[in-house]
Amino acid sequence: MKKKLIVLLAITLIMAMLAGCTSPANNGAGGDENGETVYRVAYVARTQSDSFAAWLANAISEEADKYDNIIIDVFDGQASDSTQNSLIENAITSNYDAIIIQPNNGEAQKSYAEQAVAAGIITITTNARIEGVQGASSVDADPYEQAKVNADVALEQIPQNANVVVLKGPPGNFHADARRDSWQKEFFDKRPDVTIVGEEIANWNKDEAMTYMETWVQANSKIDAIIAMNDNMAAGALEVVRDDSNFAGMLSYGVDGTAEAVLLIQEGVMTQTSLQSAYDLATALLDTSNKLLTGAETQIDIDIDAPVINSDNVEEYVEMHKRAGAIR
Incomplete structure (x- = not known):
């Protein structure tokens, strides 16, 4: 009887180990080696072929590196409503803690943003915000x-x-x-x-x-x-x-x-x-995500500034891009 019990315990332990190895990775907030909560955020970009959208996606990835408690996955919507909508649905199914949406067409993505909110996922729309999504936050410009x-x-x-x-x-x-x-x-x-x-x-x-x-x-x-x-x-x-x-x-x-x-x-x-500074948007988006994910705030809607760039001040902005590595 004792021998059978040992065999049964061994089988149970092996099954538990296998379950742990085969369980999906996308199962919401996890923890780091110190047991601290790490949040998974999906960024659904409009496209990567547009220079501004690519700038913003890169800036968001770089800004996320400053946060030990946030991991960003960037997805390319390819300037397609159907592609973006599928990516949002997949992010919901994958149980991300937050989804940031840069819509290709706000009306086309609106119902999918609403689905994310309904699923209890923190939802942020950006560049441009989607109006009228109850429970979603936004980071944008005017x-x-x-x-x-x-x-x-x-x-x-x-x-x-x-x-x-x-x-x-x-x-x-x-x-x-x-x-x-x-x-x-x-x-x-x-x-x-x-x-x-x-x-x-x-x-x-x-x-x-x-x-x-x-x-x-x-x-x-x-x-x-x-x-x-x-x-x-x-x-x-x-x-x-x-x-x-x-x-x-x-x-x-x-x-x-x-x-x-x-x-x-x-x-x-x-x-x-x-x-329309992608650097400022990225900074605000990660700060907003962090505040919402940690419960510091429950709703955030903000706009960044829109300063003029012309021959009088262009050198300042050339230097801005040089510091960020966008101009060599």
Whole structure:
């Protein structure tokens, strides 16, 4: 009887060890070697092909290294609603402690953010926040103000009876729509002499912007300004006319303050952008995640600032990117 009991205990111990080895890793907060709680956070990026989205994803990964109690897993939404939605569903199923969503299209991701909240997972939306998700927090910037600081300057800079082209972000995206609305109210409504000779949705994409700009320069001998809802599209449009003397002196405006944009401003190729600092967003996102995960706060909604970057202060932002390793 004693021998049978020993054999039974041995079998039980082996089964327990096997169960421990085969149990899923994604099972919520765990602990480190000191028994401290370590939280698992899924960051669902809009895409990694857009320069700003890639900047933000990298900044979040680097900021997470400062937190011993947080592990970040970054997932690429590939600028696809269906891909993003599947990634959010998988993060819910995998029982992450928190999910940060950078939506491709806020309306398309809204119900999935609501599912995460309903599952008891801390949910944060960012760049752009998804409005109306009860129980979710947000870290963002004010897109209307981001465009307004450019439009205010353009009122004086863009010449009378100018021809301009406009490059827009994805329809339904909070930042894309609010920036375009800001340009309308703060510039176009005040400057009826200005003619829009081309306006297209380039989806934040540099290559798409280049394609549209190639068409516009063929159809128009005079384009005085590029008005883009982000730096990536502005940079694409500028690439088309970079060596074309017919468009020398063209003004151009963007949003984000990417490394590429500040170098273009430093060269005198791009006129102005407003900073949407991925570094500041990442700092705020990790601080927000930590406060929510540890129970220090239960709801956080904040915006970062939108300072202007132009030839007067561009060296400051070149140095910012150099310190972060984005400019060598």
